[in-house]
Amino acid sequence: MIINKHRILKVTVLTYLLLAVGMSFSYAQKKNKKASAQAAQLKSGAAVDYFMDGVRYALTDDNAKAVSAFEQSLRLDPKNAAAHYKLAEILLQQNQYDQAVDHARQALALDKSNEWYYMILAESQLRSGNASEAAATVETMLSKTKAPPHNYLKLAQLYLQQNQVNKALTALDNAEKALGVDEEVVALKQRLYLNQNKPEEALAEGEKLVSNFPHQNIYALRQAQLLINLDRKAEAQKYLESYLKKNPEDPEALFLMAKTYEQQEQHNKAGDELLKAFSSPGMAIEPKLQEAAQLISQLPNVELEASLLQLTNAIKEAHPEDSRAYAISGDYLLAVNRKNEARGQYLKALEFDESNFEVWQNALTLGMELGRFDSVAKEADEALMLFPNQAALYYFSGAANLSLNQYDEAVMALEQGKKLAASNKQLSSIFNSHLGDAYNGLKRYDLSDAAYEAALAINPNNPYILNNYSYYLALRNDKLQQALEMSKKLVELEPENPNYLDTHAWVYYQLKEYDKARNILEKALKHADDADGTILEHYGDVLFQLNRKEEAVQQWKKAKDKNSTSELIDKKIQDQKLYE
Structure with a gap:
C-alpha cells in the first residue's frame, strides 16, 4: 500500500494545530481564572477596608460617614452580616426603627447563630412598637443560640409589656432552671403573683431564698x-x-x-x-426617720409624747453626727410646742449639714416667733451665703432687722427679696408690707405709702397691712380720712382684736373725735387679757383731752408698768400734763 506522504503531513500539521489551539485555550482559561480570583480578592479586601472605616467612624460618633462606609462595604460584599448589624445599630440610635429592623433581619438571614443579631432585631422591633415580635425574636434566639440564660428575664419583661403574665412566669421558670434560685427572678415572680392575688405562691417564692441562702x-x-x-x-x-x-x-x-x-x-x-x-x-437611719415622722403626725397624744421623746433621743445617740437625727428631734419638740428646744435642735442639725434649706427655715421661723431677732439676722445672712436665690431668706433678714429698728439693712434685704418674689403675688405683698414699715422708720414716707399701696393692691383685706398703714398715717397726722377707712375695715375684719381697736381709736384721736376714741379704747381694754402700755397710754391721752385729768394720770401710771410706752410717759406723769 502506498502511503500518501502529503496527506500524512497535512494530518500531522492539523493535529499539531489543533493541539496548539487546545493548548492556547487551556492556558487562556487558566489565566482568566487566576485573574478572577485576584479581582475577587481585591474586592473582598476593599469591602473589609470600608467596613473597618465604618467601625472607626462609629466609634467617634461620625454616624453619617459610618453609614456611608458600611453601605460601600455591602455593595462590594452583600453577604457581610456584620455590616448589616452595624447599620442596624446606628439606625436604632437615630430612631429609624423600620430601617433598623430591615438591616437586623438581613444580618440574621446571613448568620442565624449570632445572638447579637437577634438582640438588635428584638430591640428594633420593641422600639418600633412591636413587643410581640420582639418576644418571638428573643424566644428564637434562646432556642437557636447559646445566649446567656439571663435573657429569659428580658423575655419576661417583653411579655409583661403585653400583659401576658403566664408567659412571663414561664420565662422566669426557665430562667430559674438555668440560673438556679436567683434573687431578681424571685422578686419579679413575687410581684406577679401578688398582682394576681396569689399570696401563697408569692410567699413560696420568698421561702426559696430563705431556704437556699440561710x-x-x-x-x-x-x-x-x-x-x-x-x-x-x-x-x-x-x-x-x-x-x-x-x-x-x-x-x-x-x-x-x-x-x-x-x-x-x-x-x-x-x-x-x-x-x-x-x-x-x-x-440605717432612714426607716427610723420615716417611722418617727409618721408617729409625730399622730400628735397630740399624751401616751405617744413620752415614747417619741425616747425614740428621737435614741436616734441621736445611735447617729450622733447625722444632722437628720437632730432635725427629727426638732420636729417632735415643735409638735409638742417646746419651741425653744426645737430651735436648738434645728441649729444643732445645721452644725452637721448646712445644706438642708427646710431646717434653716424652721430655725429662722422659730427665731422670729421667740423674738431672737439679733440671732435671726445673723443666721439669715449665713443661710443667704448658701442659698442666695431664696426669697424667704431675704424675708427673714429683712423682718429681723426691721424688728431691731435697723431700717437700712431691712430695706436692702426686703428690696432684694421682692425682686426674687416678683412672680409670686402673695409673697410680693408680704415684702411690700414690710417695706412700708421699714421706709416709714427711715421717714421715707413717699416710699412707705407706695409700698403699702402695692401690698394692699394684692391683699386689700390683710389686717397687718391695714393696721400698720393706718396707724402710721395717724401718727403722722396725714391722710386721716384714708386712715379712717382702713381702720374701719380692720375692726370689721377682727372686731375683738385690742391692738386693731387701738389703731382705730387713734385715728379718731387725731381727728379730735375723743369720745369715739374713748369708747373704742374701752372696748379694746375689755378684750385685752393684759393690755400693753401703748393702749393704756393712749387711753390716758384721750381721757386728758376729755378733761378727766386724774383718770388720765392713773392710766399713764399703769402704762409705765407695762412695755411699749412712749418716751414721754415719765414727763406726763411727773407734770400731770399731756405731751405729744
Whole structure:
C-alpha cells in the first residue's frame, strides 16, 4: 500500500494545530481564572477596608460617614452580616426603627447563630412598637443560640409589656432552671403573683431564698415584711420570734416586730421594740426617720409624747453626727410646742449639714416667733451665703432687722427679696408690707405709702397691712380720712382684736373725735387679757383731752408698768400734763 506522504503531513500539521489551539485555550482559561480570583480578592479586601472605616467612624460618633462606609462595604460584599448589624445599630440610635429592623433581619438571614443579631432585631422591633415580635425574636434566639440564660428575664419583661403574665412566669421558670434560685427572678415572680392575688405562691417564692441562702438574713426579714404587708400579723410574729431567737439583737427584725405589735394596737410592746431598734447604730437611719415622722403626725397624744421623746433621743445617740437625727428631734419638740428646744435642735442639725434649706427655715421661723431677732439676722445672712436665690431668706433678714429698728439693712434685704418674689403675688405683698414699715422708720414716707399701696393692691383685706398703714398715717397726722377707712375695715375684719381697736381709736384721736376714741379704747381694754402700755397710754391721752385729768394720770401710771410706752410717759406723769 502506498502511503500518501502529503496527506500524512497535512494530518500531522492539523493535529499539531489543533493541539496548539487546545493548548492556547487551556492556558487562556487558566489565566482568566487566576485573574478572577485576584479581582475577587481585591474586592473582598476593599469591602473589609470600608467596613473597618465604618467601625472607626462609629466609634467617634461620625454616624453619617459610618453609614456611608458600611453601605460601600455591602455593595462590594452583600453577604457581610456584620455590616448589616452595624447599620442596624446606628439606625436604632437615630430612631429609624423600620430601617433598623430591615438591616437586623438581613444580618440574621446571613448568620442565624449570632445572638447579637437577634438582640438588635428584638430591640428594633420593641422600639418600633412591636413587643410581640420582639418576644418571638428573643424566644428564637434562646432556642437557636447559646445566649446567656439571663435573657429569659428580658423575655419576661417583653411579655409583661403585653400583659401576658403566664408567659412571663414561664420565662422566669426557665430562667430559674438555668440560673438556679436567683434573687431578681424571685422578686419579679413575687410581684406577679401578688398582682394576681396569689399570696401563697408569692410567699413560696420568698421561702426559696430563705431556704437556699440561710445565712442571708435579709431574705428572712423580707419574708416577714411580706407577711406584715399581707396583714398576716400572727404568722409574721411567729416567724420573727423564731428568727429573733437566733438573732436577738437584729434591729431590722426588732423594727418589724414592732410593726406587728402596732397593727394589733399593742402600743407599749411596739414602743419597747422600736426603742431597741432605734438604739442600734447598725440599723440605717432612714426607716427610723420615716417611722418617727409618721408617729409625730399622730400628735397630740399624751401616751405617744413620752415614747417619741425616747425614740428621737435614741436616734441621736445611735447617729450622733447625722444632722437628720437632730432635725427629727426638732420636729417632735415643735409638735409638742417646746419651741425653744426645737430651735436648738434645728441649729444643732445645721452644725452637721448646712445644706438642708427646710431646717434653716424652721430655725429662722422659730427665731422670729421667740423674738431672737439679733440671732435671726445673723443666721439669715449665713443661710443667704448658701442659698442666695431664696426669697424667704431675704424675708427673714429683712423682718429681723426691721424688728431691731435697723431700717437700712431691712430695706436692702426686703428690696432684694421682692425682686426674687416678683412672680409670686402673695409673697410680693408680704415684702411690700414690710417695706412700708421699714421706709416709714427711715421717714421715707413717699416710699412707705407706695409700698403699702402695692401690698394692699394684692391683699386689700390683710389686717397687718391695714393696721400698720393706718396707724402710721395717724401718727403722722396725714391722710386721716384714708386712715379712717382702713381702720374701719380692720375692726370689721377682727372686731375683738385690742391692738386693731387701738389703731382705730387713734385715728379718731387725731381727728379730735375723743369720745369715739374713748369708747373704742374701752372696748379694746375689755378684750385685752393684759393690755400693753401703748393702749393704756393712749387711753390716758384721750381721757386728758376729755378733761378727766386724774383718770388720765392713773392710766399713764399703769402704762409705765407695762412695755411699749412712749418716751414721754415719765414727763406726763411727773407734770400731770399731756405731751405729744
